[in-house]
Amino acid sequence: MLPATRSAQQLSGMCDYEAPMVARIRAHAEAGLEKAVVESDGKSAAPVVISYRDLFRNTEELSKKIVQLLASRPDGSPKHVTYLANPSIAYVIVELAIWSAGATCVPLSVHSPAPELEYFVENTESPLCISDPAMEGLFKPVADKLGRAFAVISGQSPLFTLTPAPGTPEAAEGVVQFAAGDAALILFTSGTTGKPKGVVHTFSSVTATYESLTEAWSWTSRDHTLHVLPCHHIHGVQNILNTALFNGATVEFTPFDAGHCLNRITSGDITCFHAVPTIYVKFTQYLDKCTAEKRAELCQGMRNEKLRYMVSGSAALPVPTMTAWAEISGHVLLERYGMTEIGMALSNNMGGTRFPGCVGWPLPNCEVKLDEEGGILIRGPCVFKEYYRNEEATKKEFTEDGWFKSGDSSQCGGSAEELQVLQDGAIAVLKATGRDSSAVGTIPEDALKSIYRIMGRSSVDIIKSGGYKISALEIESVLLTHEKIKECAVVGKPDETWGEKVTAVCVLDGDLSLKELREWGKERLASYKVPQELEVVTELPRNQMGKLEKKKILDRYKA
Structure with missing residues (x-):
């Protein structure tokens, strides 16, 4: 039985406590849960696997080294650790070890050029940089140029090591003290509307996200998710990776290859899959090139009972894509709405009808409403603390009574004619799956009147x-x-x-x-x-x- 997660109110002001995620990993290890993280590329004879026991053992060992490295940081510098690692077992160990050391995770994109990496390291004032061996050639020169301590995580399951760069100062082991309101994770906005800003989430807000998604999407330790998205983004790192680990589920990392991914999704191992609309388009294109026999095999395989749901997020899902995928897979894609600053705020329901073009209703731990202009406002424990070193921008994005202004426009409900269009759309997509569509009309009218549709980013x-x-x-x-x-x-x-x-x-x-x-x-x-x-x-x-x-x-x- 896993320990209950304490509320933000209970944790506020406390010091010297174990980060909630690390406590969960410890509990999963003690429960003997196997297959925490899997690396599979579709080419190796066998995937690489690490258990929760070995994951926790590595976390403990590496966290001690991180505590030592941070103890020698310049006076006044924050306990921020930027890391550049491909989605992998090593990535997960670094993340957990940073949290175990009472420090802040700052994951960066492996596709960023050196100038971008410099900006992120400088912006977050990170005194320590960590990479995997594949990224060392890019990241070490950045750390050296900025005068940051640098280390490389290497090894293979089940044992990993963290090797500081030559010349890194030695330090006595420090004391780990932190509280729920301390920074746990800094993710950068996409920069599509301006310079990327560092979004600070606390230990409390990231935990609220896991709790919310666990309840909404029915995550358990029996889940096994195939992970193909970047891990410097809210979708890849929070919705998939960390929510899965929080529940003792299995995360299987693999580079995106349409054929390999479809074979894994239809294998009977995978219980849930999260992706962006582009991936479903690429799947469709791949299937169009398959033989009739192979296509039929894959389409039937996606109808296996273990595959609970498939998500589309991070970009608007065109209705034609949703309908085409329903016919191919038998799944009506689950749309949801979130952003770096808030985690997830809205989602269609796991059970029941899903309406094309709609992102559903408020998730647990989230309050959502519209302002006079139709702008989405969000409030709740999942919302971020601040933009790092940017008090002016932070203040600008909140109302006086504490609602975060998302910058997106939405419509809630609609006229009788518009609601009928939603009903008709839901029936059409459900019919495409081959299932009985008669249940669509049973959804309570009040619920349909309160469903949210994203009209777009206010600025573009x-x-x-x-x-x-x-x-x-x-x-x-x-x-x-x-x-x-x-x-x-x-x-x-x-x-x-x-x-x-x-x-x-x-x-x-x-x-x-x-x-x-x-x-x-x-x-x-x-x-x-x-x-x-x-x-x-x-x-x-x-x-x-x-x-x-x-x-x-x-x-x-x-x-």
Whole structure:
């Protein structure tokens, strides 16, 4: 039986206590849980596995070395540890060891160039940098340039070592003292709307996230998740990795390869899978190239009873993608809404109906409401503490009574006609799975009236044209049903007459003129929502999570 997690109120002000996640790992080890983390690449004869017992043993040993290294840090510098490691067993051990040492985890992207890494290390004032062997050649010069202590984690399951760089000062073992309100994790915003900011989460707020997702998504130690996302991002590190470890589940890391991942998902081992819309598109493209026999085998394999749910997040899920995947897999993708500053705030339900284009209802531990402009406001124990060294930005993003201003616009419920459209959409997607769709109509009307739909990022997805406020995401969802449009981004191009012109930037399969697009669009959209301009490109700018970087498109128009 796992120990109950103490509340933030009970932990506040306490010192010298074990980080909640480390306490959970200890309990899982004592319970004899096997298969904590697996590394599989689809090529090796056998995956590499570490048990919870060995995971905890490594955590204890490495944390002592981190305590020593931090004890020699310059006076006044924070206990922040930046680390650059590929998703792996080594990554997990470093994260847990940092927490066990009472320090703050600052995971960085393995795809960042040296100047970005320098910015992150300097911005967080991290006195210690750690890497895996594969990233040492990139990260050590950064640490040396900035005068930071540096160490490399190496070894293989079940034993790992942490080796300080030559010349790193030796230090006596320090005393670990910290409290629930101390910084546990600093993640950087994507920087799509400005310079990346360091988002500070406390031991209390990260624990509140695990508790919330455990309740909402029914995580248990019997779960086994396939992990293909980056681990410097809220989706990869909190929603998947840490929530799984919190519950004693198995996390299987693998580089993304559509064929290998589909084979693992259909193996009967995997119970849940989290991804971004782009991955489901790549799966679909892979299946289209398979033989009829192999395709049928994989599609049937995804209908196994152990695969509880599949998530799509971090970017808007186009309804055509959702419908196509329902037909392929028998799963209606679970959409949810969150961001670096808040973890997860909204989610469709595990059981019952899921509505296309909707992100559901508030999660446990989260309060959600809309301001007068339709902006999403969030409050609760999952919300971050501050932007590091940026008091002005922190203050700007909170209301006077403590609600975090997400910067996203939403609609809650809608008119009778709009709610009927939601019902019809849910029925269509459920029919695509081959299951009985009659249950869709049984959802309580009050619940449907309180469901949230994301209209877009206020800064880039809300277009103000001719006096109208228009959701770019709504238009994109419609455009993607056009047989010649493979991908699209709808933006507001500055215009003296209209304020902003609705502009469709598209990757096409064939030829399509603006006239043809407008004629087609007028049959499906209000006239003021139909694109006034069409720009054809070979590819759209996306970040590592597959999210459209509309700011890069808009920046071209400002040049």
